[in-house]
Amino acid sequence: MAETFQLEIVTPDRLVAKLAAEEAQLPGKNGYLGILPGHAPLITELAAGELSYVTGGVTMRLAVAWGFAEVLPDKVTVLAETAEAPAEIDVVAAQKDKAAAEAALAHPTESTDYDALLGNVQVAETRIQVASGK
């Protein structure tokens, strides 16, 4: 069995990563997925969450908001709307977003879109969490 697989992370702006990884954890829509080399072919949607992978013994973490992934035995490709490394995250902005979304949830009106707001909260929380390194 191969010890690594190729990992590609693509966002609309750029190719975030193209490297050999030993393992990866994807924030699947129905729960986190741990991927090791030789995984069965799989297609899944990703939710907002933390995507981490191990390359050369080092664990890297990214905050991902909505994505889509294809897993093959020797290759994992992730399409993500955003994928930010801890250093790239604007924590203050994330906290502001979270507060705004929570405030809107606390005072619902007829036109309140709960799903969208809850999504916003989740995205903001993930970003804060990834940035803080916990």
Place this chain on the structure above:
Amino acid sequence: MPNVLDVKRRIRSVINTRQITKAMKMVSAAKLRRAQERALAARPYSQMLTNVLKSLVARAEVYDEVTGEAVNPLLERREEKNILFIVVTGDKGLAGAFNTNVAKAAMRFLGMSEGRNVEIEAVGRKGRDFLRRRFPVGLPFSTKNESATRLPVSVVGEQVGVLGKLEYSVAGDIAERAAKRFNDGDIDAVYLIYNEFKSVVAQRLVVDRLLPIGQVGVQEFALVEKLPLEDRTEEAKAAMSAGVSLKEADTSAIDTAAAQFAAAPVDYIYEQAPAEIFKSLLPKYIGVMTYRALLESVAAEHAARMTAMESATSNASEMIDRLTLIMNRARQAKITKEIIEIVSGAAAAG
């Protein structure tokens, strides 16, 4: 006879102007190159997404087997009574006919759309200013809001100052809003007008129908206009002198790699039902299409500005030549006059 000193001053001022236009041309050329790189960087994502959708069309039972009708609402074709029209221009001027061209084509499209209610969303300051002068500003129509009335043509939204540092989220937001309103039945179709830019010499003004989606991976144009040949030759000249490539970037490697995405000849485990994945991917597809349009429009704007500055520079050079001639003549005339005065003075004295 013009004063030598005055002409000299004017020459100096034109030289200064030429320096500025020259610098602006080089800046635009650099920005154009960056915009082209960004468009290239955006390609893998959009190609992959398109491919996934294409392969899902077969699996997800997107069309009803019996009636052949689209199951997903975003594919549904309705009578186009109310449409959303997104107009993409630039935030800044001094770009030749770039903004005017889009505005004119937009007016032509509106002329074609008589009998339909058109809501306009303007991306770019120039287009917004133009459209606001002509049409009333209104609120987006909503079926939920009973007091809302439809106007034949109104400007309901604007995105100003986002093009300088364009991010995907801008396009994503526009697309998400449009898709939601289409789903709610507030609008029956979404059109997008922009300056398509494949390369400096391959440019067109197009009105692209974003929604409903006809066929994934195929753009449907409601209006296509070529830019005047004269403009294109001018632009090609300016591009060459600024060292910008005329050729379209080679994307075959990216496209082949993208074509393999989610299309391996294996039995995939679908974590979610294909139909469900399809449903959440479709709005992203519209976002990607919008993003690409915005990126191309930005590139086209820089190309147009580069050309405008190139011709301003050569006009300034011409003017300097002319003024120099006038100045030399004036100086010569002054000298001649002085000699005549001396000679005739000497003759009188002798």
